[in-house]
Amino acid sequence: MPDGHATAAAAAHPHHHPALQHHFDTLEQQKEASSFGMWVFLVTEIMFFGGLFCAYLIYRGMRYEGFAEASHELDVVLGTVNTAVLIGSSLTMAMAVWAAQTGRRKATVGFLLATGALGLTFLGIKLVEYAEKFHHHHVPGESFHWAGRFPDVAEQFYSLYFAMTGLHAIHMILGIAVLIWLLVPAWRGRFDAAYHNPVEIFGLYWHFVDIVWIFLFPLLYLIGRH
Numbered sequence: 684m685p686d687g688h689a690t691a692a693a694a695a696h697p698h699h700h701p702a703l704q705h706h707f708d709t710l711e712q713q714k715e716a717s718s719f720g721m722w723v724f725l726v727t728e729i730m731f732f733g734g735l736f737c738a739y740l741i742y743r744g745m746r747y748e749g750f751a752e753a754s755h756e757l758d759v760v761l762g763t764v765n766t767a768v769l770i771g772s773s774l775t776m777a778m779a780v781w782a783a784q785t786g787r788r789k790a791t792v793g794f795l796l797a798t799g800a801l802g803l804t805f806l807g808i809k810l811v812e813y814a815e816k817f818h819h820h821h822v823p824g825e826s827f828h829w830a831g832r833f834p835d836v837a838e839q840f841y842s843l844y845f846a847m848t849g850l851h852a853i854h855m856i857l858g859i860a861v862l863i864w865l866l867v868p869a870w871r872g873r874f875d876a877a878y879h880n881p882v883e884i885f886g887l888y889w890h891f892v893d894i895v896w897i898f899l900f901p902l903l904y905l906i907g908r909h
Contacts, residue, residue, distance in 0.1 A: 718880070718883075718884060718887075721884045721887050721888065722887070725887065725888070725891050728854075728891065732847075732850070732895055735843070735846060735847050735850070736847075736898065736902070738843065739843050739847065739902060740902075742839060742843070743906075746833070746836045746839070748832075748833065748836075749832075749833030749835075749836025749837060749839075749840065750836060750840050751906075752831050752832065752833055752836075752837065753829075753831070753833070753836065753837040753840035753841065754840065754903060754904065754906070756819075756821065757812075757844075757903060757904050758812060758815070759904050759905070761808050761811065761812055762812075762900055762903075762904040763900075763904075764808060765805050765808050765809065765896070765900075766896065766897070766900050768801050768804050768805045768808070769801070769805055769892075769893045769896050769897075770893070771801055772797075772798050772801035772802055772805070772889070772893065773889070773890055773893045775794045775797040775798045775801065776794070776798045776885075776886050776889045776890065777886065777890075778790070778794040779791055779794035779795045779798060779882060779886070780879070780882050780883050780886045782794055783869070783874040783875075783879035783882040783883070784874075784876060784879045784883075785876065786872075786874070786875035786876055788869065788870070788872045788874075791869045791874060791882065792866060792869050792870050795862055795865060795866055795869055795882075796866070798862060798889065799859055799862045799863065802855055802858060802859045802862070803859065805855060806852060806855055806856065806859075809848065809852055816841070816845075821837075821841050822841065822845070823838045823841050823842045823845070827841075844903055847899055847903070848899065848903070851892065851895055851896060851899060854892045854895070855892060858885075858888060858889055858892055861885055861888070862885065862889075865881060865882060865885060868881070869882070
């Protein structure tokens with residue numbers, strides 16, 4: 684005799700998807716809950732980065748000449764290349780979401796790998812920039828050295844520079860770690876038209892990190908260069 688509870692559960696969920704968690708009734712409900720959770724998380728991240736942006740803008744307005752002088756030492760070419768790299772990664776991430784939604788296993792894996800490769804390229808270029816700052820003693824602290832007119836202001840500028848770009852780089856590293864984790868189910872063909880939410884949710888995070896850099900680049904590299 685079949686168990687009564689099992690029969691009732693089967694009747695309630697006649698087409699139970701293997702990816703459906705037990706505390707949700709449908710995949711759609713599960714998707715809405717996870718999407719809402721990600722948006723709430725991104726709002727907290729916006730407030731976090733927003734505080735740094737506000738601090739930077741306030742201090743830059745108070746000490747404009749010193750901040751402009753310090754920003755001239757940033758490599759605008761590397762910053763521009765990194766901007767192009769992240770814009771390209773947003774495109775490949777969007778294509779990965781599309782491939783997952785349409786059940787294209789190989790395309791999903793390929794676009795995720797391309798996104799990860801571009802993310803690693805960004806971090807590699809940023810590492811080159813950081814190494815240059817260490818070489819020229821532009822890292823705030825006892826060894827900081829500035830030959831310009833505003834050494835104290837320059838040190839303040841680079842304190843904010845490392846705080847903002849370093850926090851952004853940490854988000855990139857965490858994003859790449861999650862991307863690697865997503866590659867396993869993607870390779871196994873777990874994502875299709877019915878279930879692709881992990882890739883879609885991760886795409887929201889990746890686009891957010893890219894957008895943060897779109898604001899960081901002009902603030903740090905471009906304003907006041909002329």
